[in-house]
Amino acid sequence: MTSYPVRTYEDVRAALLARREIALLDVREEDPHAQAHPLFAANVPLSKLELDAYTRLPRRDVPIVLFDAGEGLAQRAADKLASLGYTQIALLAGGLDGWIRAGGEVFRDVNVPSKAFGELVEAQRHTPSLSAEAVETLLKHGDDVVVLDARRFDEYQTMNIPGSVSVPGAELVLRARALAPDPKTRVIVNCAGRTRSIIGAQSLVNAGLPNPVAALRNGTIGWTLAGQTLEHGSHRQFDAQAGLDAASLDASRSASRALADSAGAGRTSLDEAARWANEPSRTTYRFDVRTPAEYENAHAPGFQGAPGGQLVQETDMFAPVRGARVVLFDDDGVRANMTASWLAQMNIEVYVVDGAAPQALTESGPWRGAKAEAPPIPEVSAHELAALLADASSGTLVIDVTSSANHVKAHIPGAYWLVRSRLVNAIDDLRALPDAKRYVVTCGTNALAPFAAADIAALTGKPVHVLAGGTAAWIRAGLPTENGDARLASPRIDRYRRPYEGTDNAREAMNAYLEWEYGLVAQLERDGTHGFFVI
Numbered sequence: 001m002t003s004y005p006v007r008t009y010e011d012v013r014a015a016l017l018a019r020r021e022i023a024l025l026d027v028r029e030e031d032p033h034a035q036a037h038p039l040f041a042a043n044v045p046l047s048k049l050e051l052d053a054y055t056r057l058p059r060r061d062v063p064i065v066l067f068d069a070g071e072g073l074a075q076r077a078a079d080k081l082a083s084l085g086y087t088q089i090a091l092l093a094g095g096l097d098g099w100i101r102a103g104g105e106v107f108r109d110v111n112v113p114s115k116a117f118g119e120l121v122e123a124q125r126h127t128p129s130l131s132a133e134a135v136e137t138l139l140k141h142g143d144d145v146v147v148l149d150a151r152r153f154d155e156y157q158t159m160n161i162p163g164s165v166s167v168p169g170a171e172l173v174l175r176a177r178a179l180a181p182d183p184k185t186r187v188i189v190n191c192a193g194r195t196r197s198i199i200g201a202q203s204l205v206n207a208g209l210p211n212p213v214a215a216l217r218n219g220t221i222g223w224t225l226a227g228q229t230l231e232h233g234s235h236r237q238f239d240a241q242a243g244l245d246a247a248s249l250d251a252s253r254s255a256s257r258a259l260a261d262s263a264g265a266g267r268t269s270l271d272e273a274a275r276w277a278n279e280p281s282r283t284t285y286r287f288d289v290r291t292p293a294e295y296e297n298a299h300a301p302g303f304q305g306a307p308g309g310q311l312v313q314e315t316d317m318f319a320p321v322r323g324a325r326v327v328l329f330d331d332d333g334v335r336a337n338m339t340a341s342w343l344a345q346m347n348i349e350v351y352v353v354d355g356a357a358p359q360a361l362t363e364s365g366p367w368r369g370a371k372a373e374a375p376p377i378p379e380v381s382a383h384e385l386a387a388l389l390a391d392a393s394s395g396t397l398v399i400d401v402t403s404s405a406n407h408v409k410a411h412i413p414g415a416y417w418l419v420r421s422r423l424v425n426a427i428d429d430l431r432a433l434p435d436a437k438r439y440v441v442t443c444g445t446n447a448l449a450p451f452a453a454a455d456i457a458a459l460t461g462k463p464v465h466v467l468a469g470g471t472a473a474w475i476r477a478g479l480p481t482e483n484g485d486a487r488l489a490s491p492r493i494d495r496y497r498r499p500y501e502g503t504d505n506a507r508e509a510m511n512a513y514l515e516w517e518y519g520l521v522a523q524l525e526r527d528g529t530h531g532f533f534v535i
Helices: 009-016 031-033 046-056 072-084 095-102 111-127 132-140 151-159 173-181 196-205 218-225 245-264 270-277 293-299 308-313 335-345 382-390 402-411 421-430 447-459 470-476 506-518 520-525
Strands: 023-026 065-066 088-090 145-149 187-189 213-216 267-269 285-290 323-329 349-353 398-402 438-442 464-467
Touching: 046 072, 046 421, 065 072, 065 095, 065 218, 072 088, 088 095, 088 173, 088 218, 088 398, 095 187, 111 196, 111 506, 111 520, 132 145, 132 218, 132 464, 145 173, 145 349, 173 187, 173 245, 173 335, 196 213, 196 267, 196 308, 196 335, 196 520, 213 218, 218 506, 245 335, 267 270, 270 323, 270 349, 308 335, 323 335, 382 398, 382 438, 382 470, 421 447, 447 464, 506 520
Parallel strands: 023 065, 065 088, 145 187, 187 213, 267 349, 285 323, 323 349, 398 438, 438 464
Antiparallel strands: none
């Protein structure tokens, strides 16, 4: 077993305070991560490390500190990262327990830096808000009010305030003047909980929108707790094709630039950002903060699509290297500047691209980040697998390593699901996973399956294949699927269930979540490593 250096709580804390680059990575699955972790610990699960590492950790010699809670995952993650070419890998002394014993603060939930920052903004700026009951009264009485939902469109479709319009966070300042042209119209911003409601409403206030603005207090959670009805499956969106009034656009652009400058954001060019990305001594993330549709239509080489509202909400997911440099692009002068104004206040070194010509957007389609080369595992086609499964003497067992939610929704009949990080546990426990003569591994599109298949081959010494094209190819072939959770070979720990997602005690979970958010400012103060400020 390879031995790696150990870094202590005090060492990690000193790096954070000095703004030196460090990637503090929790390699457990999302659910255990959400139960307890340090403030700036980014969740990079061992189970998907090969798929995510090169995008989330673009510099191979970035200082990395790995931890788990005693499961042995950090050592395995270190070995994998070393095989991927990373050179400055260390383990956190004592893991999560060592952090706690040394006096380190731990936080619950996901995207905690952003949520804690949102609470700090409200505490210092006294962001105006209205209760769910007050907003419902305004809507029922037909008052002059628009409700703008600042979440992603897919989240909005899951549940939304009746009559609200989907306007994801970075679009708010750009679109609000067109959506509420009468300055007497009251504008209310909501999300599922608190953070994007607060940041969205405060963005409009900071940008000088002349309308009365308020956040919906506690978002759709507050709406539900008030006993009020939500809509589901709504499709109302801002009109992306509608032209923006020149005067309104100029006002939004001027205000956004002033806010970015005030917060300390820098300016750069596409050429300089490309040079930065190739520097061996600094990590540079490049993000295009426009809508996914705009990004896929045309974007600059090397820029990852990251809609600005989500980037502010999920800084730990998009940019897990604390102390890294972040470069933002848009084509309107509003969205990147507004996003930069918030990231700068979150103690992130951020720059906005100025003066980029449309002809510089030479790439199209979704982000295609570098990925580790998959191991050479023999494949079987969907119809070949169907024949194997029809022959009981073949002893074939299908293992599905997609997300648990995807597996429960639809999977190959008889397939067992497990999270890859629990392979050793499942294979050693015949009660969880029956023995087999042959294993066929699948996932949604065959991205993760080859890596898991190599692990299974090493653990069992049995023949292992992957399903060519994954479960998607099985479905395209017209072969049957089943749903449900009858054959789970490991717990569904790959995703933390949010308090509004049908937990057993929904009201208790939602109330507990809100209480937790209210306490984040005090936790920030106890932790002391954040460097956040509010302009």
